Every structure is written in C-alpha cells, then in structure tokens.
Amino acid sequence: MSDAAALLAPEELEARLRAIGAERYHSLHPFHRLLHDGKLSRGQVQAWALNRYYYQARIPAKDATLLARLPTPALRREWRRRLVDHDGDGGRPGGVERWLALTDGLGLDRGYVTSLAGLLPATRFAVDAYVDFVRDRSVLEAVASSLTEMFSPAIISERVSGMLRGYPFVDAATLAYFTPRLTQAPQDVAFALDYVKAEARTRAAQESVLAALRFKCDLLWAQLDALHHAYVVPGAPPPGAFRP
C-alpha cells in the first residue's frame, strides 16, 4: 500500500502512460486493421469519415472549453495554437476544413456530413463525453486526456500508406488532413506531457492522469466499436443512421 501510494518518478509516469497506449489505443481495434489494410468498401470508409467528422468538428469546442479554464496567458497561448490548427487562420485551412476535403473526396455530400443527420448516436455520445470531461474534471485531467496524441503519428503513417495502397478511390489530396498532424501532434504532446509530469504532484493526481488517458482511449475505442457494429458485422446501422 505504501508502494502504491508513493509518488512516481516523472519517467515512470510517462512509461505508464505509454503502457496504456500499448494496451488500449484504438490502433489495436479491428476496424482500424480493416481500414488500413484496404479491406473496407467505399461505403464503409464513408461511414468512418462521416462519423469521425463529428469528432473533428468538436475538437475546437473541446479545446476552447479547456482554454477557458487555463489560468495564465502562457498556458492559454499554448492551447490557442490547437484552435489555430483545427480552425485555420483564414488563409491555410484548419483540420476541420481538411477533414471535409476527405469526406468530399470520398463522395459524401458536404451538407449531409455537416448536418450530422447520418451520425451514429454512439459517436455523438462518445464525442460529447469528451467535451464534458474537459469541462467537468480538473485541468490536469483535461490536459492529460489529450495525450493520446503520443500515439497518433504511428497510426497516421500506417493509415496514409495503407489507404493509398488499398483504396483506388483515395488519393494524397483526399488524405491531406493527416500530413500536418504528423508535426502538430508531437508539438502538442511535448507540452502536455511536460505539464502532467510537472503538475501531478501527488500519487492521487498521477493516478487521475493515468485514468484520464484511459478514459480518452475508451472513447476512441467506443467510436470504432460503433462503426464496426453498424457497418462491418452482419446486421444494420441503428434507425436513422447513414446507410452506404
């Protein structure tokens, strides 16, 4: 018990965060294996892009919710960079706009995508839970929940090369969302990881950091479970959802 209650060294906290990724990050989900191995139909890839759009579209709300709670100009400036990445600067398109280039490229009607009319309800519940989490939990937990970006460059590289190889209906322009993420994510992580290592000053706080990352992995996983159930296993999407 005294062992369990001892403060972890910062490197040990980081190692435990990485171990959560190795066990729970959605790169391990069967739907991603199918997606990256070129095993999905165009309609199934559309369903993925359509649902993932809602996640992309809510990321600025998530970041603004957290930004509103940060106590210093320096912290807020750091977090504001994420808003620029996702919403653009009026010149270069941001992540939300680039995601719509992906759904365009897949032949989805943009008005239909942004209407959210075909969204799986489970996608909405999981994504909304993320925004609520950064509003309701400690700032430390909110920052920690962003740390899935530690694991995203690997999945993005695999995704881009796998999708280009596997799907004739996908090209580099369609996948342009992902390229800037390869440099943005490590920059985000460098800050957030240093922050949680410095600010989690008790073992309980460190455990809350680990739990926040587990929560975030759970919600990414739940989105793929919902896609897999609606569009891969024999059965049907829930009433009202997109049908390829």
Added chain:
Amino acid sequence: MSDAAALLAPEELEARLRAIGAERYHSLHPFHRLLHDGKLSRGQVQAWALNRYYYQARIPAKDATLLARLPTPALRREWRRRLVDHDGDGGRPGGVERWLALTDGLGLDRGYVTSLAGLLPATRFAVDAYVDFVRDRSVLEAVASSLTEMFSPAIISERVSGMLRGYPFVDAATLAYFTPRLTQAPQDVAFALDYVKAEARTRAAQESVLAALRFKCDLLWAQLDALHHAYVVPGAPPPGAFRP
C-alpha cells in the same frame, strides 16, 4: 411548407410519438430478441444486467435534474414520485435496489456491479448523455424524453415471461424489478403525455418533442448495440470491460 408548419392536433402528436416507438424502440433490437427468447448464455445476461445497472442508477439523477428545473410545486410533486419509485421510501425498496436484486440473482458481485469497473464505456456515454439532455434542453424536451415509458409495459411483459421460460438461472424473485414498473410506467406516461400535448404550443415545439423521443430511443438502442457488439458478435469486449 404551410402544411409542415401547421400545429398538430394533440391526437396527431400522440400518434406520431407512437409511430416513433413502433420504428425505433429498443424492443426491436436483435439483442432484446435474443434476451427474451432465452438465447443468451448466463454470462451474456450478466453483461446486460451489469450495464443496465448504470442506467437504473442514473435515473434518479436524471429525474432530480429535471425536478430542479420544474417551476411549480404541483409539477415537482408529480416528478418527485419518480424519485420515490427509483430510490424507495426507506421501507419498500426502490427500482435501483430491485435492480441489484437482479444482478445478485445472476451471481454478480454487488460491489463489482456498483463500482462500475466493468461497465462498457459506450453505456456510460449513452446514459450520461441522457442526464445532460434533461439538464441542457427545454423542460418540454426533457419531459418528452421520458415518453419511451409509453412502450415499456409491452416489452416488460415479454421480457419477464421470456426470461422465466428461457433461463434456468432466473426466477420470479430475480425479476421482481419489473412488476411495479408495469403500473408505475403508465402513471408516469399519463402525466408526461398530457403535459407535452398541452405545452407544445407551436409546431416547432411539437417537433422538438418528437425529436426528444427519437433521441431517447437512440440512446436505448446504442446501449444494446454496445452489448451486442461486445458480448454477442464474434470479437471481444473493449479493454477493461466485464468479461463473462
């Protein structure tokens, strides 16, 4: 367009509400068919009861959240009855306690059930979305979201007889949760249905009532999708969730 914008007669609003149930209520979900037809293993029934426990446990939070927003003593008394139904009166057990009798009867450890440690994340997201809905939407929409109780007596009758017939590990005492619901639900519905018929005074308000019931059907459906995906189709529960 003028047709679409015309106020519906109260009976027409009720008919449209019932049509939503006929199309989207979770009685139509394949998981319920398996459950009621005795086609699930004990472990699968445990997974259902364990996850549904979280829904039961949050219903008083949902009702208290709505009660806090009701403007008159008469309305609040009406809604308070629901709290008594679910939390008991210190003598007769309420619905939450009766649900734990069900999980006990299925051989689940009560501490494990109430810890929520094995809960599917998707269950948590869907249930939390319900509590948030009654906090964030209009009181009219919040009341309307309770109207799935219009459809519950039929499913409960089918469930109790089907489960008693289909599962040797289930008896009438285990299923005692459901008996009072057969009289409580119609009483709740009588109030809520009259309320939305009287208070939805514009077509837009009536449409919001219909959308609220659709939302509620979606979240019940999403809970069964998650159970079906984790415990019925070949695959596995998400990391960390209950494994029978």
